Amino acid sequence: MSAVLEIGGLNTRIETAGGVIRALDDVSFEIARGETFAVVGESGCGKSMTALSIMRLLPEAAWIDSGRVDQEGRRLLELPEYEMRDVRGRRIGMIFQEPATSLNPVMTCGEQIVEVLERHGIARGAAARARALDWLQRVGIPDPAQRMDDYPFQLSGGMKQRVMIALALCSEPEVLIADEPTTALDVTIQAQILDLLVELQRSNGMAMLLITHDLGVVARMAHRVALMYAGEMIEIGSRASFFARPLHPYAARLFAALPGSASRGSPLMTIPGMVPPLTTEFAGCRFAPRCAFAHARCEAEAPGWHMAATDGTTSHRARCHLLEEGEVPPLRAEAGAAAAALPVSQQGALLEVRDLKVHFPIRRGLFRRTVGHVRAVDGVSLTIGAGRTLALVGESGCGKTTVGKGLLQLIAPSAGSIRFDGRELAGAPAKVLRQSRSLMQIVFQDPFASLNPRMRVGEIIAEGMASFGLGVDQAGRDREAASLLAQVGLPADARDRYPHEFSGGQRQRIAIARALAVEPKLIVCDEPTSALDVSVQAQILNLLADLQRERGVALLFITHNLAVVEHLAHDIAVMYLGRIVESGSADEVLRRPRHPYTQALLAAVPRIEGGAEAPQVADRKLFADLPSPANPPAGCHFHTRCSRATAECAAAYPEARIVSQTHRVHCIHAQ
Amino acid sequence: MTAYLVRRLVYAFLILIGVNLITFWLFFKVNTPDDIARLQLGAKRVTPDAIAKWKAERGYDKPLLYNGSAEGAKRFTETIYFEKSVAMFMLDFGRADDGRDIWFEIRNRAGPSLAVQVPVFIVGLGVNVSFALLLALFRATRFDFASQVFLVAMMSISSLFFIIAGQYVFSKLWHLVPISGYAGGADAFKFLVLPVAIGIFGSLGGATRLYRTIFIEEMGRDYVRTARAKGMSELVVLFRHVLGNGMIPILTGVVVVIPGLFVGSLLTESFFGIPGLGSYTIEAIQAQDFGVVRSMVFIGSVLYILGLVLTDISYTIVDPRVRLDT
């Protein structure tokens, strides 16, 4: 095996106010030509630091303490800076997570690609432009001649990432480092970008270092996988062997924490505790404090690499004492018991939404007249039964968050009816509205923006109670706050602390406690876990399921994450450009999807079940981007991206087809 | 774009009316013309006759807002508000206390003001931006630290000291340039070089520090990391990527003062005896010539509003993301 990139004993440190962080500790691996090597791990594990250390693009407070990075015989860490610059962009290309901010906003896309070509003496002038144009075509940008002179802000997120890829690959580097290349993108766009990377790798034969937190992406893309934990690589193996039989207890736990249809109806496995701070001098195994199999040796002695299986060319190894002792930690939770149905309390409808519309005016011209509307929500109808979970699924910009805010009247709906427990809330007088606010509460996505940093946790939880006059006095509210904190799994002394002292997952628990404090019957959960790591997500999902069981609270779960939907939803509504295209019970929508959009969405989700096969290319692909909700396509909004579209589709928006008592779909081609 | 400009002009007009009302209130309501007459005439000669004469000479002998004794539209036009404040919209500023036409003076004095202000503005901007780029390039080094100390010290010294020290050293001690005065044509150079140099020097501290902060903030952005990952050298990163983006806030921030260059600098002009609008204003303040002060307030506001419009337009030129019609 000829390695294009070899990393040996890499140690990277960051200086912070709290001490020196050991961001990377003895990281070693190699990547062969044409190979995709995936580094996976939860946030803060050092996976991005690995990439930046290889490129020598570390932030200013960080430095490489020791180690070796060899790229085809070049010792990168010993090169003077000016020679290293010849390596960057020429030998090693890199793409980043945020396409929106990673391109220079005041240079055209063409200029930014030409700049690379000219910098590395590959082409200049007209030749460079021609080459850049060719690359824009290769990365699948429609109308590339036009796009050459566009500025990045004129492109969608997916298109920007394609430009980034063109920019990184136009000098045909031997290695491509992709740092979370699809994390900021929607699942259908993610599928496109991943396919593009696979195709380009096949034609160029480059090696790829893929950095991601998403095991699904790994399963789809990688040849070999490395798992990182607390600055250390703890498991390396081929994809097949890694997904078939993870060796490290952390890996096994991580798999068990993944939500999906297999875990439906049963709590997810979680990992107790938290990642230790990297300022610690570790004596033993870093995972030992959280490991179910830890014994005395784990605390005292750092485990070395232990081989488990050899499957032809690549070895599968992990840093765990158990392997040396011949014991392989048991695997994921038993799948058999899992397929149980979700507990359901069948009652009447709690919330009935009919034809909800939220339009934002677009004003133009001399008198700021309203020349049009952004139809963020354009006629949505939903029904949520008491104690049930309805998942509202869609890509970013489809209006799903606006639905949530419209229901709570955080944004005034333009039209439609919202009946809660038989009472009409849309257009209700302020007094009725104020009373009804305790019935519906909301949990937001960003755990850092959803708690006021200047208030104590106790005050945060008590705010709603005080507002509704619940709890007789301060002491009563304090008692209530303490019992709520206990319910969401936080210590009682949390009450007197400030939000910044808590981690993302703990903050989300506080946000849930705050919502529960006013005893709502419905909680709108707006992407409550999408900012969290998998293991923390599992804890929050379990918590929500427990609360639903104990309190009978209904959930409107707004998300783009289909795996989460599969895990917890009773009913599903799929939203596209302000309208619901398909709705039904979870089983109906997930197993027998009728709308082409639902089908494409489901197909685009990378799944780890397919991990044993070769990198797959999804069969039902969506090419174009999401159209603007200010100017949705005529007729069926989806027909511009639909493979089954006919002339008829552009004529009128399709009426609902009733598939079953609960299952409805807006498509004339739905069988 | 046209719609935007029209709307902006309407808004500008509204602002000017506001300015007009504020100045009117300040100059005629807080103290009546009688008070001012008494002040100007001095304690000795204050007789009702003298006050009436003083007011009649200056046209202050009419009612403030509503003239009940006049007919028709003249009830509103033959008032102090109309004649002294509304007339300014027609560029009719009346006469100064010394009898000269204010608008004539303003036109004549704008030239010398610009002769000082334009070089200060252009060279100053160049110096400040270059210095700030240099500091951004060498950030967190000893050079950066020493420069920061120097810049904070510069910021902490009143511009009065720069002028006094400059005049003392270059004119009085070394006799390099005349201490004050002004002449047209090529002779202007020797009169202008010191005030311009001091003007640039005086703004160095604050502006350079601000720009340095802008550049350093810009250097932490993702696209800069992308540029480095492309193999760009630090200089290219700085001059092509950071400068291009950093100039957006800098340029749009300074555009607002460009029209204001006309009214000159109070201190510089009065110290160096440059017959510009700055010294005109300061003389008027010291002589308590309210007619001139009012006119300069109006002109200054017009120019500021013009600066605001120019700022918006400059955004569309330097930042491809900004369109005015949306």
Place this chain on the structure above:
Amino acid sequence: MNFMVVVLWTDVLLFILLAVCLAYARHAARRPHLRAPWARMARSASGMAAATVLSAFALIGVLDSLHYRPLIEAKPGVPGPARYAVEVRSVLDLVIQGVLGPMAGKSEKTYSAPLATHAFSRENIERPGPDGKPRQVREYPRLANGGAHLKDPAREWAADVATHAVRGMVFGFIAWLALAFVLLGAYAANHQEDGGIAGVWGDAWSGRGRLPWRSILITLLVICLCAGVAATLGSRYHLLGTDKVGQDVLYLALKSVRTALIIGTLTTLVMLPMGVLLGIAAGYFGGWIDDAIQYVYTTLNSIPGVLLIAASVLMMQVAIDANPGWFATAAERADFRLLCLCFILGMMSWTGLCRLMRGEALKLRELEYVQAARAFGVSRLAIIVRHILPNVMHLVIISAVMDFSGMVLTEAVLSYVGVGVDPSMSSFGSMINAARLEMSRDPMVWWSLAAAFFFMLALVLAANLFADAVRDAFDPRLSPKRRRRGLLAKASA
């Protein structure tokens, strides 16, 4: 009682401000998230050195804000109510008089150079000639007070100055030791873990301690030495010379400190509530409220600042002159004028803060914790008070400390333009303005200018450094970190 307490308006406001600061300090000390940035700021060496200098100035300013009118000695046997002097004096005057003795105040006829024993310009003096008849001579007369203790200035002067300078430094050093002992002792008592006063002292000089004691102590030493020299030399000579009417320049400069502090702080006091409340209202409520507030601040902004200030001050002047009955003493009139100046400056300068607050409120309004509060039906006023205001306070603090130095500099310019403080009130601006008129004299009268320069530089530089430290502590992302090279240092070597 042999004095009558006089409370000027600016005194009241200054002490209110002081009380507010103390109350905030107590409030912040008990809340970790409010304490943290100040603790960060306390680790900055330049910031703490600047704070030391500012404290010295603040002490002068506070002493100068305790005013009274001394009792006029009634003639014995003449009954009647006690009469008090028209002149309003302050505790600082008392202190200065106590230390400098006859040098303080107006004690010479006209200009004299620093440390001089003779006047600056010749005068016609009658002297007994060799024949015993009085004769007119033109020579430099001896000063009435400056160096009056010397019999033969030409011979004794240098030695006398040197002796007293050294003595002053020794006094200064002793005072510094005492002060350092008190400060470190108080700190050590609260931080037992640092090994008592000896431990703190050792840490201070090795630069190990948690607070930058070394820079604090060095700054304090410089201040003490200056004060010591000023006290010993200043009581025998006019240390910084005298001005045109024979006033001691050192005394003038010290009296100017209060004016600068008042302008810097009270203006902020006027501007903060307007800027913060209007800005938040505009940003949070939007709609016509936003339009109206934006209109007001654009209008105010569009009027050239100096002109509007000048016009307002002129109008205030007219009003004061028209109503001489408002004030009992000249000091009260000057004080009223100072107060008006602060108000006018405040009214001119709230727009910048207002715009900042508006932008911040617009951003915060969309934040999720505000949305969550709205979902609870919390009233809009409560949302502003509980959720918006506490989260913009750090910006308010930053802008308040940043504006201070600008105000001090502005005062100098306004006094030059002729629209500054009352001519009877000493200020740096009027010192510069008076000195400027003597620029053409040869040799130049440089000392008033130099005194104003150094006092202002010390005050404004300290304020700027302090503001920088505060901004870095409250908004840390703006300060770049020192680069560490690690392994690469070897590669590039």
